[in-house]
Structure formats: structure tokens, C-alpha cells
Amino acid sequence: MGEQKGLTIQGNMATALGAKLCKPDVIPAYPITPSTLFPEKISEYIADGELDAEMIRVESEHSAMSACIGASLTGARTCTASASQGVALMHEMLFIAAGMRLPIVMAVGNRALSAPINIWADHQDTMASRDSGWMQFYAEKNQEGLDLMILAFRIAEDERILLPAMVGIDGFVLTHTVEGVQVPAQEDVDEFLPSYEPPHGKLDPEEPMTFGSLGTPEYYQELKHDQTQAIENAPEVIDEIFDEFEEEFGREYNRVTPYKCEDADIILLTMGSMSGTARAAVDEMREEGKKVGLAKMTVFRPFPSDLIKEILGDADGVAVVDRNISPGFGGAVFAETAGTFINESKSPLLKNFIVGLGGREIFKKNFKEMYEKTKEAVETGEVEKPVEWINMDEDVMRG
Amino acid sequence: MTEEDKELFASGHRMCAGCGEGTAMRAILNVAGPNTIATVATGCLEVTTTAYPQTAWDIPLVHAAFENAASVASGIESALKQMGEKGETNIISFAGDGGTFDIGFQALSGMFERKHNVTHICLDNEAYMNTGIQRCSSTPYGASTTTSPSGDVSIGEDRPKKPLARISAAHDIPYAATATIAYIDDLKKKVKKALEADGPALVHVFAPCPTGWRHGSDDTIELSKLVVETGIFVLWEAEDGEICDINITKKPKERKPVEEYLKKQRRFAHLTDEHIEKIQKEVDEKCEQYGF
Numbered sequence: 001m002g003e004q005k006g007l008t009i010q011g012n013m014a015t016a017l018g019a020k021l022c023k024p025d026v027i028p029a030y031p032i033t034p035s036t037l038f039p040e041k042i043s044e045y046i047a048d049g050e051l052d053a054e055m056i057r058v059e060s061e062h063s064a065m066s067a068c069i070g071a072s073l074t075g076a077r078t079c080t081a082s083a084s085q086g087v088a089l090m091h092e093m094l095f096i097a098a099g100m101r102l103p104i105v106m107a108v109g110n111r112a113l114s115a116p117i118n119i120w121a122d123h124q125d126t127m128a129s130r131d132s133g134w135m136q137f138y139a140e141k142n143q144e145g146l147d148l149m150i151l152a153f154r155i156a157e158d159e160r161i162l163l164p165a166m167v168g169i170d171g172f173v174l175t176h177t178v179e180g181v182q183v184p185a186q187e188d189v190d191e192f193l194p195s196y197e198p199p200h201g202k203l204d205p206e207e208p209m210t211f212g213s214l215g216t217p218e219y220y221q222e223l224k225h226d227q228t229q230a231i232e233n234a235p236e237v238i239d240e241i242f243d244e245f246e247e248e249f250g251r252e253y254n255r256v257t258p259y260k261c262e263d264a265d266i267i268l269l270t271m272g273s274m275s276g277t278a279r280a281a282v283d284e285m286r287e288e289g290k291k292v293g294l295a296k297m298t299v300f301r302p303f304p305s306d307l308i309k310e311i312l313g314d315a316d317g318v319a320v321v322d323r324n325i326s327p328g329f330g331g332a333v334f335a336e337t338a339g340t341f342i343n344e345s346k347s348p349l350l351k352n353f354i355v356g357l358g359g360r361e362i363f364k365k366n367f368k369e370m371y372e373k374t375k376e377a378v379e380t381g382e383v384e385k386p387v388e389w390i391n392m393d394e395d396v397m398r399g
Numbered sequence: 400m401t402e403e404d405k406e407l408f409a410s411g412h413r414m415c416a417g418c419g420e421g422t423a424m425r426a427i428l429n430v431a432g433p434n435t436i437a438t439v440a441t442g443c444l445e446v447t448t449t450a451y452p453q454t455a456w457d458i459p460l461v462h463a464a465f466e467n468a469a470s471v472a473s474g475i476e477s478a479l480k481q482m483g484e485k486g487e488t489n490i491i492s493f494a495g496d497g498g499t500f501d502i503g504f505q506a507l508s509g510m511f512e513r514k515h516n517v518t519h520i521c522l523d524n525e526a527y528m529n530t531g532i533q534r535c536s537s538t539p540y541g542a543s544t545t546t547s548p549s550g551d552v553s554i555g556e557d558r559p560k561k562p563l564a565r566i567s568a569a570h571d572i573p574y575a576a577t578a579t580i581a582y583i584d585d586l587k588k589k590v591k592k593a594l595e596a597d598g599p600a601l602v603h604v605f606a607p608c609p610t611g612w613r614h615g616s617d618d619t620i621e622l623s624k625l626v627v628e629t630g631i632f633v634l635w636e637a638e639d640g641e642i643c644d645i646n647i648t649k650k651p652k653e654r655k656p657v658e659e660y661l662k663k664q665r666r667f668a669h670l671t672d673e674h675i676e677k678i679q680k681e682v683d684e685k686c687e688q689y690g691f
Contacts, residue, residue, distance in 0.1 A: 025481045028474060054477040059509030063470035066506065069463050070438065070474025076481060078474075096463050203459040203475060205434045205488060210454035212462035219451050 002185025004249070011174035012037035014142040014181050015081065015107035015167060018149025020051050021189040022105075025076035028056035028067035030086060033119045034171040035109030038081035061086035065093035065104075072102040073211055075202040077153070077195075079104065083171060084111035087125040091132070097164045098133025099227060100211060103156035103196070104164040107149060110138075110272065110323075111171040112358040120359020121171040123272065126300075127324040127332045133227060135165040135234060136301040140275045142179040144298070145169040147251055150189055155241050159199050161234050170273040170323075172359065184249050192248055234302045255299035256307040260286060264293030266374050267315045267348075269308075271297045271333060272323060274355070274362045281367035292371050297333070305340040312337070317349040317378040319370040323356045330354070330387035349378050352387040366390050405457070407433060412455040413447040417616025419606030419623065420444055420522045422580045427491075427520060427604075430590045433458060435489040436479075438472045440498030441465040443529045444522060466502040468492035469510035472517040486516055489594045496523040496537035500561050511570035511599045518593040518600045521563065524608035532611040536561040539631075540681070541674055542666045544611075549669040559681070564635075567601040571640030574600035576648075578634060581623035585648055589636060605632050613665030625660040627651065630686040650691050657682050 009017070016038045019027075029039035045051035054071075058064045064080050072078040082090065087108060097104050108126055112118040126136055137152060139145040145167065152165040169175055184192075201209050215223050235255065242253040259279055261267055270278045275296040285292045295311050297304065312318050322331020329335060334352035341347035351374045356362040369390060377383045407428035414421045420443060428435070435458045439445045445462045448455035463471045472492040479488060492510070494503050499521035510517055526544045527533040534547040534556055543555035568575035573596035578586040586604065593600035607623055609616040626632040627649055634649040657679045661667040670678075 026474060026477045028477070052481075054481040056473055056477050056513065058470065058473070059505060059512070063467060063473070063506050063509055066463060066467035066470035067474030067477070070461065070471035070476075071478035072474075073461055074436075074475045074478035074482070076474075076478035078478075092464055093467070100461075100463075203436045203461060205436060205459060208433075208457055208459045210449050210456050210460045210462075213449045213451035213454065214446055215451050223451075 001248070002187050004182040004184055006180060007183055008178055008180050009142065010037060010176055010178055011142045011145050011169045012109065012176070013041055014146040015149050015169060016041035017183060018146040019079050019105070019107065020045050021184065021186060022077065022150055022153045022193055023051070024053055024079045026054045026056065026067070026071035026078050027080060028058050028064045028071065029080050030058050030061045030064045030082070032061070032083050032086040034111055034175040035081045035083045035107065037175070038107055061089040062093060065090035065097060068104045069093060069097050069100065069102060072104050073100065073203050075196070075198050079106065081107040081109070083109040084113055084125045087129060088113060091129055094129050094132035094134055096212070101162040101200070101227070101230065102164055103153070103162055105149065105152045105156055106164070106166045108166050108168045109171045109175040110168045118358040119171065121173050121273070121323070122357045122359070123168065123324040126166060126168050130301055130332060133163060133231065134301065135163055135231065135299070136168065137165065137299055138168045138272045138297065139174060140273055140296060142169070142174055142177070143181045143251070145174060146181050146183065147245070147249070147253065150184070150193060151241060151245055151253065154193050155234070155238055157196050158237050158241070160237050161230055162199070163230055163234070168272065173273040188248060192245070231302045235304065235306065238299060253298060254307070255297070255304040256311055257296045257298065258311045259294040259296065261293035261295060261311055261315070263291055265291040265316045266371055266378070267293045267295050267312055267318050268367055268370060269295045269297065269312065269318055269320045269333065269337060271300060274321065274323065277362055277364055278321070278367045281364040284364065285368060285371060290371065300333070303336050303340070308337055308340045309344065312348055313344070313346065315348045317351065317374040319374040320350060320352050321370065322352060322354050325354050325357065334387070349374070349383065350386070351377055351383065354387065354389045355391060360391060362391070407431070407457040409455045409457060413450070414443070415610050415616070417609040417619045419524065419580055419608065419619050422619070423522060423586065423604050423606055426580070426583055426587055427590050428458065430587045431458070431489050431491060431594060434487060435491060436475055438463065438468045438475065438492045440468040440494035440503055442495035442498055443524070444493060444495065446529055465498055467506045468494045468498060468503060469517065469519055470506040473510050473513065473515045476515045476517055490517045492517055492519045494519070494521055495529070496521060496525060497527050497535050500537045500563050501535055508570065511567065511572050514598050516598055518602065520590070520602045520604060522604050522606045524606045524611060526611050528608050528611045537563070541670050541678055543669060544666070554674060555669065564601060564603040565642060568637040568640060568642045572600060573598045573639055574636070576601070576636035577603045577605070577632065579605040579623040579627060579632065581620050581627065582634065582649055585634060592636070611666070614663050618663055622660065622663060625655065625663070628655045629657045629660045630654045630682050630691070631657060631660060633686070633689050647689060647691070654686065
């Protein structure tokens with residue numbers, strides 16, 4: 001096994017480097033803040049002869065994903081990067097990429113959606129595409145961004161899955177923040193990720209096939225069921241590949257990672273970069289004798305219902321922390337966590353906290369407040385407000 | 400039947416009787432041959448030929464969405480290039496007028512500008528026929544459609560047709576041409592030139608629609624001829640982005656009055672003599688620009 005190399009780099013560079021190690025053939029990309037460094041780095045790698053690939057400087061994100069689909073169907077390993085409005089513009093094509101079972105990988109610099117226009121971190125962009133059939137991974141730090149790119153290709157291309165995957169790194173908090181990362185050796189990545197050959201056919205004049213047929217009501221529902229089955233089969237495969245990665249590269253990944261959860265009365269459920277702050281808050285509260293734990297979700301799609309039940313099931317209360325909002329209901333993670341417990345004989349009390357929208361900072365004190373509010377609800381047995389917005393500026397609010 | 404004679408666009412598709420697209424497609428795929436990969440935009444051509452589990456295509460085909468046949472083709476071309484293909488495989492993006500003139504125009508312009516070796520073929524039936532004859536920027540002046548109906552105070556479509564092939568040629572692409580199925584050898588020659596061009600190309604094919612234009616299904620070829628003989632649709636080709644000195648490939652010796660073309664279609668049935676005179680005048684002016 002080759003030696004891993006230490007580098008201190010921004011999050012976008014980590015995902016670009018992760019992609020480069022996977023030797024993609026075609027990278028159609030359109031620049032958008034905060035993920036622009038990804039296509040810039042890929043362009044540099046190609047210009048310097050470090051990466052042998054075709055980059056397509058498309059005229060929109062819609063065309064970026066369209067070109068990904070064309071390239072992937074031709075048998076090319078394909079990836080792109082985007083964020084926010086860009087992910088929204090390619091929304092239509094995300095469903096088509098998944099419906100055609102194409103293992104395209106996309107790095108997303110998670111960013112808020114307009115209006116008002118805002119270039120800073122939240123998870124609204126990828127949450128709005130959660131029903132597209134893509135797998136979704138969220139990084140806490142740059143190392144995870146790099147590793148998850150490699151993992152995403154390997155998982156997406158696994159014959160038992162064959163679905164596209166997006167890797168979310170929080171805008172600016174990770175995309176533009178410099179952190180130390182360990183970079184696997186190329187030969188080890190080559191071994192971990194063999195070259196891609198579509199197992200079920202491709203656009204090939206030797207063997208003509210029609211892709212993207214019209215699915216009439218006699219067929220559509222069954223075809224959708226089969227596609228859904230693929231993502232439902234994924235958890236087992238993801239666990240297997242996470243284990244293999246750990247064995248190979250020495251870094252542990254889980255769909256949901258528990259921290260101090262065994263004896264916890266209250267557990268915070270988080271995703272993305274906020275998890276580090278939450279962990280520090282848990283440590284401080286533990287020192288004060290509070291029985292609090294943290295569950296960090298790395299894989300949001302397929303939703304890790306089994307692990308959610310296993311890790312959160314014995315707690316008295318869970319604070320589900322959402323960096324997104326589904327207006328008219330609450331956070332997406334909350335909705336799905338609640339859905340997970342719906343038929344369980346025992347369920348923790350669930351509170352939902354909306355935080356960090358459009359780049360609003362999330363502090364340790366915010367997690368402490370969530371703990372207190374959840375604890376209070378557990379003690380009184382009353383949940384007056386299931387969904388609460390945290391760290392609001394009263395002076396800015398208009399009603 | 401030899402391999403060369405094999406029909407790559409199979410019969411048994413679900414197009415309307417007299418559809419101009421079917422005739423055009425058969426000729427186009429005959430020219431392209433089996434070493435071809437195609438993309439097709441959502442529309443009549445896609446819906447009538449790809450209903451699962453059947454297909455009328457004997458070449459590899461992908462339909463992704465409405466507006467992106469050209470960008471999906473860009474991805475295919477780049478992938479083949481990267482994986483060592485030497486440019487021997489033809490790549491064609493097919494779209495109707497909606498998928499070319501309107502919703503697909505940005506993707507098409509991007510494909511042209513990036514100089515992908517892709518031929519875009521637009522099958523133009525002058526309205527959104529697949530969704531029920533709605534007006535498009537390809538719809539000619541005076542045509543009644545379901546969203547530009549003629550009425551007591553309406554002539555129907557009140558704007559002229561967008562000059563798609565001229566705009567395409569202005570991208571400085573190696574080849575752009577117009578064609579109709581009445582002159583099948585001319586169409587085939589142009590498709591061949593487009594595919595042989597070193598870079599992006601456009602062939603704009605005029606394709607009558609008996610359902611949408613409300614003409615007899617046996618008038619398809621006749622209308623494809625009349626539209627040229629009246630000077631309404633000029634057959635030309637432009638190489639290497641040359642848009643001033645274009646090559647007119649069919650110049651009618653004596654132009655027929657536009658009325659002969661218009662009166663065969665009920666989409667124009669409401670036009671008065673004054674309207675027809677106005678259309679004639681505009682066609683005369685245009686033909687003068689083209690030099691005949």
C-alpha cells in the first residue's frame with residue numbers, strides 16, 4: 001500500500017482531488033459559487049497533464065447534467081460539481097440520470113436557494129432534490145469530502161446499485177476553508193476503484209439499444225419500483241464498501257455515526273459541518289453531567305432508517321437539527337426521522353430545530369439551547385412547538 | 400437485401416398517416432448508416448418511435464428530455480473522443496421545431512459554440528404538434544394554431560418565422576442547410592455533407608404535418624414541393640459559417656403564387672385576399688434578397 005500524503009487544502013480542492021484520483025473520463029461543468037474551485041482545479045489538472053479527461057465547459061447546469069448523461073451512457077466515468085441555483089436548474093435532469101441508472105457523481109457546495117439570493121451554506125439545494133433517486137452523502141470536514149468522492153464513485157458504480165450520487169460539502173464553511181487532509185496514493189485508489197464498464201449496455205453501434213423510452217401506464221409503475229429497489233438495496237452495499245475503505249485507507253465511515261449515545265437521554269441528530277460544533281457542545285455538556293449524545297448522519301439517501309432506530313431508539317428525546325426548511329411542515333431530516341419511528345412501539349420524543357440557513361453561524365450555545373428545550377419537552381411531556389427556529393434576530397424579523 | 404439496404408428506421412412506428420417526419424427519418428438514417436449514435440428530444444418523433452418495450456430505431460438512441468438533445472450529444476461526443484474513438488461514429492441530435500427553435504435553442508447554441516462534432520437535425524412542422532398544435536417561434540405568419548387561433552380580430556400567428564438556419568450558420572459552424580422531403584436527393588446530399596463536416600452542423604428539414612396543418616395526408620410531398628416553388632422556404636446551404644454567399648440548391652425557374660401553397664392547408668383557411676397579398680409581398684422581398 002502506498003503512503004498517504006498530507007496536504008492542507010480547501011474543501012473544493014479536496015473534492016476535486018478526490019475526483020481526480022478516480023480518473024474521470026468526462027467532466028461537464030458550469031461554474032457557480034461556492035463550488036467554482038472544483039471545475040477550476042479540474043481544468044488545471046487537465047492543463048498540466050495530471051489528468052487525462054475531457055472537460056466540457058457547458059453553457060448551463062442543465063446542459064452540464066445533460067452532457068453527464070450522454071457521456072455516462074457512452075460508458076465514460078463522469079462527474080461534475082454544482083451548488084444552489086445550479087442544482088435547481090439541473091433538477092429535471094437529476095431524475096433522468098437516476099432513472100437511467102447512471103453512476104454519475106456530483107460534488108455539491110451546499111448553498112441556500114433564492115430568494116433572497118444568498119451564496120452561503122445551507123442544505124436546501126440538495127434537500128430539494130432528495131426525491132430524484134440520487135444517493136446523498138454529507139461531509140463534516142474536508143477529509144470526508146475527499147474520501148466520500150472516492151466512495152461515491154465506488155458505491156454508485158457497484159452493479160447492485162448503479163445510481164448517481166452527490167457529495168455535499170457546506171458552502172464556505174468547508175468549500176473555502178483550509179484543513180489538513182490525507183490523500184490516498186493513486187495506486188491504492190486504482191485498486192479500490194476498478195475502471196468503469198457499464199454492465200447493462202451502453203450507446204454502442206455494435207449493439208444498438210434505445211434508452212429513455214416512453215413508459216406507458218402498463219410499464220411505468222414497475223419500472224419505477226425496480227429503480228426504487230436499487231436504492232433500497234444500497235445500505236448493505238454502502239456498509240460493505242465503507243468497511244473495505246476503512247481496511248484499505250484507515251478511516252472509518254458510517255451511514256450514521258454515534259458519539260456518546262449509549263447512555264444518552266437526549267441525542268442531537270446533525271448533518272454536515274455543524275456536526276463538529278455539536279460534538280464540542282456535547283463534550284462541554286457531558287462535563288456538566290448532562291447525558292447527551294450526538295448522531296451524525298453521513299448518508300441521507302438512502303435514508304438510514306435502520307441505524308436511526310438503533311442509535312436513537314432508546315433515547316428519551318432527540319433534537320433533529322435541520323439546515324433546510326420544507327415550508328409548511330418543517331425540516332426534511334425531521335420529517336424522515338419522524339416517519340422512521342411511526343410504527344415503532346417505542347419512540348423518543350422528537351423536536352425539530354431549524355438553524356444555519358443562508359450561512360447563519362451555528363454556535364455551541366445553539367446546540368445547548370436545543371438540548372435544554374428537548375429535555376424540557378421530555379420532562380413535561382409536552383411539545384408545544386415541534387418545529388423551532390434557533391438563533392433568530394428579533395430586530396430583523398417583520399412578523 | 401444487403402447490409403447497406405437495411406432500414407435503420409423501422410416501419411411500424413406510430414406516426415400519423417402522411418407525417419413528413421417519417422419519410423425524412425428513413426432517408427436520413429439511410430445516409431447516416433449503422434455507425435451512428437443519436438439523441439432525440441421529447442416530441443412527436445420520440446413519442447411515436449420509442450414506446451417501451453418497442454423501438455423503431457436500429458441504431459443506439461437516447462431520449463433524455465425536451466430541451467437538451469444537443470447537450471446530451473455533446474456528452475456522447477466528448478466521451479467517444481476521450482475513450483479513443485477516432486471520429487468515425489456519426490453523432491446526430493434530433494429535435495422538432497420546439498426542441499430546436501425555442502426550448503432547445505440554448506443547448507444547441509452551446510453545442511455549436513463548443514465545436515462538438517455533432518449534426519443537429521431539426522424536423523420542423525411549424526408548431527408544438529405533440530402537445531396539440533400550439534404556436535412556436537417556427538410558426539409562420541398567418542397560421543392558425545390552438546394558442547394563436549384566428550378569430551374576428553386575429554389573423555392567427557402574427558409574427559414571422561424565426562430564421563433558424565441563418566442564426567445557426569452565424570455561429571460560424573462548418574455546415575448549415577435547409578431541406579424538404581420533396582427533394583430527397585438534395586436532403587440526403589445535405590445530411591451527408593453535414594455528417595462529413597469537421598465540427599457541428601445543422602440540417603433544417605421542413606416536415607409537413609397533416610394533423611396540425613389540416614391538409615390531406617396525400618399532400619405531404621406536394622406541399623414540401625410547393626413551399627419551395629413559391630419561395631416560402633428556400634433551399635440553401637452555407638459552408639464554414641458563410642452567411643452572405645450562400646448556395647441556393649433549388650431555385651424555382653418561375654415562382655408560383657403563395658396562394659397555391661396556402662390554400663391546401665386549413666390552418667390558413669381564414670386568410671383574406673389582403674392577407675395573402677401581404678404574405679406574397681413579403682415572400683417576394685425575401686426572394687429578392689436571395690437573388691431570385
